[in-house]
Amino acid sequence: MAEPARTRRRPWREAPSDRAxxxxxxxxxxxxxxxxxxxLDSSWFCHVGFVQExxxxxxxxxxARVDDTVYLHGSAASRLLGLGETEVCLAVTLVxxxxxxxxxxxxxxxxxxxxxxxxxxxxxxxxxxxxxEAFSEKLLAGRWTDVRAPNEPELKATSALAxxxxxxxxxxxxxxxxxxxxxxxxxxxxxxxxVEQRVLxxxxxxxxxxxxxxxxxxx
Amino acid sequence: MAEPARTRRRPWREAPSDRAxxxxxxxxxxxxxxxxxxxLDSSWFCHVGFVQExxxxxxxxxxARVDDTVYLHGSAASRLLGLGETEVCLAVTLVxxxxxxxxxxxxxxxxxxxxxxxxxxxxxxxxxxxxxEAFSEKLLAGRWTDVRAPNEPELKATSALAxxxxxxxxxxxxxxxxxxxxxxxxxxxxxxxxVEQRVLxxxxxxxxxxxxxxxxxxx
Numbered sequence: 001m002a003e004p005a006r007t008r009r010r011p012w013r014e015a016p017s018d019r020a021x022x023x024x025x026x027x028x029x030x031x032x033x034x035x036x037x038x039x040l041d042s043s044w045f046c047h048v049g050f051v052q053e054x055x056x057x058x059x060x061x062x063x064a065r066v067d068d069t070v071y072l073h074g075s076a077a078s079r080l081l082g083l084g085e086t087e088v089c090l091a092v093t094l095v096x097x098x099x100x101x102x103x104x105x106x107x108x109x110x111x112x113x114x115x116x117x118x119x120x121x122x123x124x125x126x127x128x129x130x131x132x133e134a135f136s137e138k139l140l141a142g143r144w145t146d147v148r149a150p151n152e153p154e155l156k157a158t159s160a161l162a163x164x165x166x167x168x169x170x171x172x173x174x175x176x177x178x179x180x181x182x183x184x185x186x187x188x189x190x191x192x193x194x195v196e197q198r199v200l201x202x203x204x205x206x207x208x209x210x211x212x213x214x215x216x217x218x219x
Numbered sequence: 220m221a222e223p224a225r226t227r228r229r230p231w232r233e234a235p236s237d238r239a240x241x242x243x244x245x246x247x248x249x250x251x252x253x254x255x256x257x258x259l260d261s262s263w264f265c266h267v268g269f270v271q272e273x274x275x276x277x278x279x280x281x282x283a284r285v286d287d288t289v290y291l292h293g294s295a296a297s298r299l300l301g302l303g304e305t306e307v308c309l310a311v312t313l314v315x316x317x318x319x320x321x322x323x324x325x326x327x328x329x330x331x332x333x334x335x336x337x338x339x340x341x342x343x344x345x346x347x348x349x350x351x352e353a354f355s356e357k358l359l360a361g362r363w364t365d366v367r368a369p370n371e372p373e374l375k376a377t378s379a380l381a382x383x384x385x386x387x388x389x390x391x392x393x394x395x396x397x398x399x400x401x402x403x404x405x406x407x408x409x410x411x412x413x414v415e416q417r418v419l420x421x422x423x424x425x426x427x428x429x430x431x432x433x434x435x436x437x438x
Contacts, residue, residue, distance in 0.1 A: 019274065024294035044317070044328065047310050049268035049277035055238065058268035058277055060312040060332050075243035075390075091266050093279040098263070098418075104355055104366050105373040109263065113279050136323055140412075147323050147407055154324040171294075176424040188366055189431050193359075194419040199317075205395040205409040215408050 020117060020169045028171050033068075035170040039092050039114040040065045044139065048076050049089040050120075063090070064134040068165045070116070071123065071131045077159035081122055088120045088163060095195050101177035102188040108173060110192060116168035123160040131160050142217030239336060239388045247390050252287075254389040258311050258333040259284045263358065267295055268308040269339075282309070283353040287384045289335070290342065290350045296378035300341055307339045307382060314414050320396035321407040327392060329411060335387035342379040350379050361436030 015021035015031055022029025040046070040063065049058045061074030070090060080086055097110035123131050129150065136144040150158070177190050202218055234240035234250055241248025259265070259282065268277045280293030289309060299305055316329035342350050348369065355363040369377070396409050421437055 019271075019276070022294075024297060044314060045312060047266035047268075047277055047312070049266075049275040049308070051270050051273065051275045052238075054270065054273075055306050055336075056268035056270045056275060056308040057238070058266055058308045058310040058334065060310060060330070062328070075241075078243060087274050089268070089275040089277045091277040091279060093264060093266070095263060095416075097422075098358055100359070100362065100421075102367060103369070103373075104351060104363065105369045105377070107355065107358065107362075107366075109281070111279075115277065117274075132323060136326065139317055139326065140319070143319065143326075144323065147326075148321060148402055148405060150322070150324045154322075158324070176422075176426070183367055184426055185428065186367060187428060187431055189434050189437065190424040190427055192422045192424075193437075194422060195416060196419060197314075197414060197416045200413040200415060202319075202408075203316075203395075203411045203413060205411075207395070207403055208409055209404065209406060212406055212408050218408065218412075 015169060016167045017117070020115070020167045022169050022171055028173055030170045030172070031168070032170060033165075035172075036114050036116070036165065036168050037065060039094060039112050039170060040070060041138070042094055043092045046072075046090045046092045048072060049091070050076070050080060050083070050086055052083065062135060064131070064138040065165070066134050070163045070165055071134060072120065072161040072163065073135055073158070077161055080120055080161060081159055085119050085121050088118060090114070090116045090163065096174065097195050098193040099173070099177050100190055100193065102179045102183040102186045102190050106177055106179050108177065110174050112170070112172040114168060114170050116163070116165055118163040118166060120161040120163050123162050125155070128155050128158055128160060132158065140217060142215070146215055234388060235386045236336070239334070239386045241388050241390055247392055249389045249391075250387070251389060252384075254391075255333050255335070255384065255387050256284060258313060258331050258389060259289060260357070261313055262311045265291075265309045265311045267291060268310070269295070269299060269302070269305055271302065281354060283350070283357040284384070285353050289382045289384055290353060291339065291380040291382065292354055292377070296380050299339055299380060300378055304338050304340050307337060309333070309335045309382065315393065316414050317412040318392070318396050319409055319412065321398045321402040321405045321409050325396055325398050327396065329393050331389070331391040333387060333389050335382070335384055337382040337385060339380040339382050342381050344374070347374050347377055347379060351377065359436060361434065365434055
């Protein structure tokens, strides 16, 4: 995946802040916007953490990225809106494989993960439709113009939040296990079990109107 | 999957606490231990939220459940240990499908999610090996007795946390879209795109010792 020009102009070799610094196994960390965008764009949802009365909450929310803004949509939105402009932490984790080493200790996972910090703000009413279009197009490109657009009461009932992607870290691992040198002589099978998420054949709604065909963007 | 006897003896029809109550679309919520266990046992990792200096952090961690204890293992463990016994929020989200409605507003996802609250405590040194075995067996049953066991320095280098599963909620959605009655007449394809995570064929380590066969638990 080609990195956007923006990222090439502004490479982050250093952590943008202390809290965003990768502490454990820092060589697996990066602060690259292209890598962050790719992880965000590869997942339908993220986990959003926030603090309410001093206690931690984590809630899954759908997200969509437009340039350096991450929009959030889900059951936490209404709870978060009550808190005003609030500090949040977003995390996206993609598992690519289970790493089977010769020793129990060196078992691991291949993954790509993003953790981002920022202030969440409410999406104003006049931007909601644009944001919903971004969610829809990310979920399934081509769908938005095919379906009934949201009406006024639906737009009013929708809560969406925005967070600027600024303070973040990316962490990833790939490749075969890394064993202790003497363990390579053991008669133990070692390698990677690749894991993938895939979309299966569409299941039509039992109430699908007769004669309605599967649209081209679903084939 | 059969529910354990424990759950049948102690069904939770009410939220165990105010913060664990499902607020948005409460009819999708449940407080059933069997459902919580199934979600925890179906995912290799969870997202753990905690508060440090008043700010939210969310970090992915591997987990394994033994009865009503959730063990956590990952880069947050060392950061969390510095905080002592700390309030955490665990979230696991499994996406089962994308729900394509006739209106933009009723698009949704089929999912099963768990959010649990509790105090994290350090796993004492003399329990670490048992906990690591639980992680290993959950990742891949049969693997633990096949590999080199952890030695003393490795056990010392391992941080694991425990959280009792007590205060939690489960939320899920399944089935076809729910459209506005008048929208069922629209000429729009509607239904579900099922999503699944699967494990692919094992990839041997390039340094695999010649003659070592794939073990039976990997076939």
